[in-house]
Amino acid sequence: MVHILHLDSSPRGDRSISRTLTREFISAWKQIHPSDTVTYRDIGRYPVPPIDESWIAASFSSPDQITPELATALNISDELIDELLAAELYV
Template identity: 60%
Template sequence: MAHLLHLDSSPRGERSISRQLTKEFVAAWQTAFPEDAVTYRDLGHSLIPPVDEPWIAAAFSPPDARSPELNAALKVSDALINELISADHYVLGVPMYNFNVPSNLKAFIDQIVRVGRTFVVNAQGGYDGLLMHKKMLVITTRGGTYPAGTPYAAFDFQEPYLRAIFGMIGINNITFIHADQLASGEDARQQSLAAAKDAIQHLVTTW
C-alpha cells in the first residue's frame, strides 16, 4: 500500500483551477488504487508560519542542546517533515504568482528544507537529500506560457525553483503538468485544460 500526500497552495477556493486539477488526479488515483492512503494538507487556507529567529536558532542547534522553547519553535517544521517522510508520492497544486510560487508555498518550503532532517552537508560541501525514492507530481496553473527555447522561458522561475529545492532534499523524480495560457482567451484556455486533464488521466496509470 502506497501513501499519497496531496498539497494545495492556491488561496482561492472553488474557483481555483489548480485545486480542481489536483482533486481530479487524487480522485482518479483513489479509483485506480483504492487501498492507498491519502493525506491532504491545504497550504492555501491553513497558512504555514514563516521562519523566524527562534526557528533558525533551533534548527542550527544540536537536538540535545535545545531548550523547550527551541523545540517548540520547530514543532510545525517537525510535523510537516514527518508528513513528507511518511508519504511515497506527492501531488502539489501550484498557481504561478509573478513568475514563481505563492508566498504560502514558499513558507512551507522554508519549514521543510532543514539540515539534519531533509538534507545533510557532505564532505565536499554539497548537499545530500534525505527524502529518497519519492515521486512528485506538480500541477501548475499559469496565465501565460513559457516554452523552453523561447524568450518567455526566462520568466519561468516556478518550475526551475521547485525542481532545484525539492531535488536538494532528495526528491528528484518530479513530473510537471502545466495548465497554461489560462488568460489567453477561451479557446486557448479550454485546450490547455483539456490537455492537462488528459495528462492527469494518463499519469495515473503510468506513474
C-alpha cells in the same frame, strides 16, 4: 500500497482550477487504488510560517539546550518534513 502527499496551495479556494484538478485526480486514483493512503495539506489556506529567529536558534541548539519554546518552533517544520519523506507520490 502507495502513500500520497496532496498539497493545495492556491488561495482561491473553490474558484481554484488546480484545487479542482487535484481533488479529481485523488478521487480517481483512490477508485483504482483503494488501499493507498493520502495526507492532505492546504498551504494556501494555512500557510507555512516563515523561518524566524526561534526556529534558527532551535535548529542550531543541542538537544539538551532546547527549551519547550524552542521545541515548539521546530514542530511544524518537523511535521512537514515527515509528511514529505513519508510520501511516495506528490500531487
